[in-house]
Amino acid sequence: MKAVAVYPGKPNSVHLEDIPKPSLSDVKDGKGVLVKVLKVGVDATDREINDALYGNAPSGFNYLVLGHESFGVVEAVGPNVRRVKPGDYVTATVRRPGGSIYDMIGTNDMTSEETYYERGINLRHGYLTEYFVDEEEYIVRVPQGLKHLHVLMEPMSCAAKAVHQAYECQRRLKVWRPQRAFVMGVGQIGILATLILKLRGLDVYAFARSKHGTLNSQIIEGLEAKYVSTSETSVEEVVKQVGKADLILDATGNSAIAFDSMRHLGHNGVLVWASITGGQKSTEVPSDKINIEWVLGNKLLVGSVNANRHHFEMGINDLAMGEMLYPGVLQRILTNPVEGLDNYQEMIRLLVEEKSALKVYMNIAAE
Incomplete structure (x- = not known):
């Protein structure tokens, strides 16, 4: 399947990479969730990684799949998954645990270690692809009534x-x-x-x-x-x-x-x-x-950097309240859609050249 990736440390190396489609078996204990990616938000972080200012590939790879602002729909779940089901709209957290005590209690965003793991940013592949699999712990359900705000879940x-x-x-x-x-x-x-x-x-x-x-x-x-x-x-x-x-x-x-x-x-x-x-x-x-x-x-x-599952849930609750109090206002943030993974160069162009682009995001697939 297609993915938009960079070669970390090499400026302007954004490209299409052909990667294997993930499987629920990639996650232990039957707690995997297979997500079809619908949209991915991109921002200055992705631009700076493409500029080779930071970012590292996962162990065993020479490339890093970009994208940390995910929105998709669940296609399948492992037998021990309880929080989501096929058909649910979801987003996913970004930071993954290291070895500190903060990582062990689910506050990966507060790690005390110098090395950190972030999907689409550092040492973990991101979401700018067609499908991804992750552990149930890192998948956050998005109410159907907020699907029009899709990629705002992570920045929120x-x-x-x-x-x-x-x-x-x-x-x-x-x-x-x-x-x-x-x-x-x-x-x-x-x-x-x-x-x-x-x-x-x-x-x-x-x-x-x-x-x-x-x-x-x-x-x-x-x-x-x-x-x-x-x-x-x-x-x-x-x-x-x-x-x-x-x-x-x-x-x-x-x-x-x-x-x-x-x-x-x-x-x-x-x-x-x-x-x-x-x-x-x-x-x-x-x-x-x-x-x-x-x-x-x-x-x-x-x-304050990054966020954990608790903050995602807090943010989604506030988005829901914001939609009730200020209907239609927040959707105006979503200014610049890019159609399809093949148009990754347009994505980069918008991030670099369009100063008025408040939120650039990629439409990966239809529901």
Whole structure:
């Protein structure tokens, strides 16, 4: 069967690979699930792997199958599978366990090991193919009423984890009732985090460079949050008007903004970094001022990466609530479909050239 793959370490090596169709027997104990892939979302991670910035092939292979944002339908299950059945729509988690205690208890996203295993990213093949088999533990059922949001399940899980981590950390305060949140960046993660924070009852300000009227700004406003164009209004001006934030989530992929956000966090607040910045860029920060304000203000910085099954389920629940409160808004994120695995070059072109492409995804098969 066909798969879109790269040769890790070799720039611009994306290609079609012919791989064997998987079997339920590939999973032990009768707990395998065979999934027909319908759609796969792609993002900057896939582009950067094709640029050879990171990513490694599984042991015994010279290629890595791309794709970590899966959506498909169950075709067959092993005799000991209980959570899903043939005909169910599903997605699948990304991180797979290593050997740390965190991996052993199902929190693979919190591994303490330097080596990590992620389908479509590092040391495990991804979902950009026609079928895949995985253990029942890593398969998450998607309600039929949300199938039109398909590939948003994985990015939503990352946003759900990032917000959940903030609340988990703030248990240190015994009583924490955040009122105001700043979301830095309005890509897919920023938009989905905005939804989650709105559902938690916060007053949300979403910041981005683009002026009002862009699709991203329209979606933010459709979620009844406040869109702020930093080319028109600075973060400092917003802080003067409404005060500092209780919670800030950075999803910009810009280290300067990530560090600058520290200046805008209120007492007992938490700043979550949910985006990754590569390269060697340096930025200057008012370190003395930040240091004293953070110590005296009991402020917290936490990093959040990936998600486990619990976060996928949390995210799906919030998507369902978002669809009821803001019908039709979230589907607008899905901007750029690509038809078929053979059109992998168009997929890469969109990721590289189309700056307005909010969400690129590949239609692999019909239902």
